[in-house]
Amino acid sequence: MSSGNKTICIIGGGVAGLLAAVTAADEGASVKLFEKMSKVGLKMGITGKGRCNLTNSAPIMDFIAKTPGNGKFLYSAYEKFNNEDLLDLLHGWGLKTKVERGGRVFPASDDAQEVRHLFMDLLRKKKVELHLDESVTRILTKDGEVSGIVTDKGSYGAGAVILCTGGSSYPRTGSTGDGYRMARELGHKVTAIRPALIPLVCKESYGKELQGLSLKNVSFSIDAGGRRKASEFGEMLFTHFGVSGPIVLMLSDKASLWLSQGHEIKASIDLKPALTEDVLDKRVLRDLETYHLKQMAGALQDLMPHRMIDVILSLAGIERDLTVSDLKKAQRIALVKTMKAMPLTVTGTRPISEAIVTAGGVSVKEINPSTMESKVVKKLYMAGEVLDVHAFTGGYNLQAAFSTGHLAALSAVRSLENA
C-alpha cells in the first residue's frame, strides 16, 4: 500500500462523489475515485424520470424548509455552495439549463445522460484516477485519523477520504447501503433507515379499480390519531397497490415514520378542498336538479372523474341505478361527506428499493456541518444521501448531494494543505 498522504480517496461515483472528485482535482489534489459499478452516476442517469431535476430556483430558505430530514444541517453547505453556484458551475462547463413549473431546474436537453457524460468528461480532463468495478470494503484509520481504504482489488493509502456511497434505495444503481456499514465500523451512529418519497400501500380494493387515475387539485390527508396529522394539496394517483403521485410522496416520509413506530394510519381524499360541506351540498343539489330524470351514476359526471362515480356511490351506500328524484336527504349528505373525505387505510409503504430517497443514515450530530468532516475520525468526510438527510422532490435532494460533496472536497483539500 502506497502512503498516499497527499491523495484524496472518494468512495462512490454518484452525484456527491462526482462533484467532490472534480472539485478536489480542480483545487490541485491527487484524487482517486472508487465506484463499485461499471459506470459512474447510474442513479443520476435515472433522476427526474430521465430528465434530471438538477436543483430548484427557490431561495435557500425554501431548500431548508423542503428538507424534512435535518434540513438545518445544510445551512453551511448551502452558504458555501448554493443552487446559483451550482448552475454557474454547470453553465461554465457548457451545460444549458431551463426552469420549469415549481422552480424545477432541468438540463435544456431534457436528458440526464448529458449531465452524466459531462461529469465523465470532467473526470478525464481533471485527471481523476477512476477505479470502476471496484468496491470499497473498509476505511482504514491510524491514531484516530484516516490512513487509507481497502477494496475488493487492493489497498490504497489516503490523506483524506470522502464517503459518498448514497442511500439504500434503487440498489441496482449501486447504492446498497455499504456506507452505513463502513461508518458504523468506525464508531459512527447510523439512524434507522426507512423509505421516504415512496408510494403508500392501502387496504381498500378500490385502488385497483381506479388504477392509473390521476386526481388534480385534491387534498390528501393522513391521520395516525392524536396530534399526528398531515395534509397536502395537489396531484395524486391511484395504483394497483394503493396511492402515489406528488402529494402522496410528500406525505410518505411522515407515513413511513409513523408506521415504523407502530401507528395505524387512516387517510382520506378531499375531492373538493376549495368547497365547504355546505357549499358542496348546494353544488350537488344543483347538479341533481339538472339531472333529476337520470339514475345516480349518470348524475355526477360534472362533479368527479367518470371512473370515480361508482366507487364514491358505493362508499356512500347509494345504489348506482337509484333515480335521482328518489335520493333521500340523508343519502345526499352521505354523498357529500364521502366526496369531502374518501377514506383509505394505509397499511404500509412500497419497499425501500423503490424509494426515491432513504430517510435515516449517518447521524448528522457526528458530522461538522461547516466542513462535512466526521467528528469521530479525522480527515474522513461524508456527503450526499449516506447522511441522515432527505428532502422532498423538486431538485432538493440533488442540490443537497452536490452542496455537501463540494464542501467535503474543499475541506478535504484544505486538510491536506495543512498537514
Ligand SMILES: Cc1cc2nc3c(=O)[nH]c(=O)nc-3n(C[C@H](O)[C@H](O)[C@H](O)COP(=O)(O)OP(=O)(O)OC[C@H]3O[C@@H](n4cnc5c(N)ncnc54)[C@H](O)[C@@H]3O)c2cc1C
Ligand atoms: C428514480 C429516482 C429519481 C430521482 N430523481 C431526482 C431528481 O430528479 N432530483 C433530485 O433532486 N433527486 C432525485 N432523486 C434522488 C437523488 O438521485 C439522490 O438523492 C442522489 O443521487 C444522492 O446522491 P449520492 O451521491 O449521495 O448517492 P448516489 O447518487 O446513489 O451515488 C452513490 C454511489 O456510490 C456507489 N457505491 C456504493 N457503495 C460503494 C462501495 N462500497 N464502493 C464503491 N462505490 C460504492 C454507488 O454505486 C453509487 O454510484 C431521485 C432518486 C431516484 C431513485
